[in-house]
Amino acid sequence: MNTALQTMPATRQIVHQTSGRRHGPVTRLVSPSDLGELIKPFVFLDHVVVAPNAKTLFDFHPHSGIATLTTVLQGTAFYEETTGKAGEILAGGIEWMRAGGGVWHKGGISGATPLRAFQLWVALPPALENSPAESQYLTSANVQQDGPVRVLVGQYGSARSVLRAPEGIHYFHVRLHDGQRWVYQPPADHRVAWLAVDQGGLDAGASVASGELAIFDDSANPIEVVAKGFTSFVVGTAVPHPYPLALGYYSVHTSPEALARGEAEIRRIGQQLKADGRL
Numbered sequence: 001m002n003t004a005l006q007t008m009p010a011t012r013q014i015v016h017q018t019s020g021r022r023h024g025p026v027t028r029l030v031s032p033s034d035l036g037e038l039i040k041p042f043v044f045l046d047h048v049v050v051a052p053n054a055k056t057l058f059d060f061h062p063h064s065g066i067a068t069l070t071t072v073l074q075g076t077a078f079y080e081e082t083t084g085k086a087g088e089i090l091a092g093g094i095e096w097m098r099a100g101g102g103v104w105h106k107g108g109i110s111g112a113t114p115l116r117a118f119q120l121w122v123a124l125p126p127a128l129e130n131s132p133a134e135s136q137y138l139t140s141a142n143v144q145q146d147g148p149v150r151v152l153v154g155q156y157g158s159a160r161s162v163l164r165a166p167e168g169i170h171y172f173h174v175r176l177h178d179g180q181r182w183v184y185q186p187p188a189d190h191r192v193a194w195l196a197v198d199q200g201g202l203d204a205g206a207s208v209a210s211g212e213l214a215i216f217d218d219s220a221n222p223i224e225v226v227a228k229g230f231t232s233f234v235v236g237t238a239v240p241h242p243y244p245l246a247l248g249y250y251s252v253h254t255s256p257e258a259l260a261r262g263e264a265e266i267r268r269i270g271q272q273l274k275a276d277g278r279l
Contacts, residue, residue: 011222012221014205017214029045041240052111057108061104061250065259070094071117075109078109082269096153096165101133101261102262129254129258130265136164154169173232189239191220191239193235194214195233
């Protein structure tokens with residue numbers, strides 16, 4: 001009798017891990033000048049774990065050329081932007097701020113519950129990098145979920161994000177119970193793939209602990225993980241950003257010319273903030 005042999009596809013392998021650099025309650029896992037070059041359009045990731053206090057965590061500072069995505073996993077954060085928007089992000093909520101041609105914002109912790117959050121920067125394509133700033137806020141109830149996956153950007157199964165993000169990017173918040181296995185097959189052109197653990201740990205071919213980020217190989221293979229205890233993590237996959245990174249202190253653009261336009265606009269906004277007594 002002939003037996004058909006079926007082989008499972010190989011899974012993506014981890015090619016780099018980091019625990020980042022800690023500055024008080026913030027651990028910088030990715031910066032545009034280091035790992036951002038490897039996983040662009042994802043060019044920056046902060047993991048925030050902070051006890052309650054009345055202080056502003058990030059005072060007014062500018063951005064251009066990027067979008068920031070703040071994901072609150074526990075506690076409550078407040079924000080204020082020069083788009084005119086201000087408010088609070090409750091646990092499970094997210095804020096997408098497309099800085100585009102220039103914006104200033106600040107934020108911190110509200111309430112008596114410790115704050116756990118990730119802030120991601122996404123490099124924008126030329127059509128958006130100098131566009132007018134805009135932002136969207138979604139409560140936990142407005143973040144669609146399929147199984148253990150909360151879809152922050154893109155889609156997974158029946159769940160889709162309503163954020164006005166560029167095409168070709170998926171960013172999920174995943175929660176698994178101890179021993180639970182999750183296999184994710186990104187679209188074939190999503191050659192960029194990484195994950196970062198908030199709580200718990202993962203076996204992803206190698207062990208990834210709380211507070212660590214792992215970058216996967218450039219392939220079309222699936223990602224497979226098994227939880228070690230209850231585990232909360234974020235995972236990002238994307239079509240590679242095909243542009244160079246022109247870097248300012250708070251800005252990331254695709255060319256020196258686009259960077260100069262963005263920095264001119266954030267200088268203008270900063271001068272207005274000073275004139276209004278807000279800086």
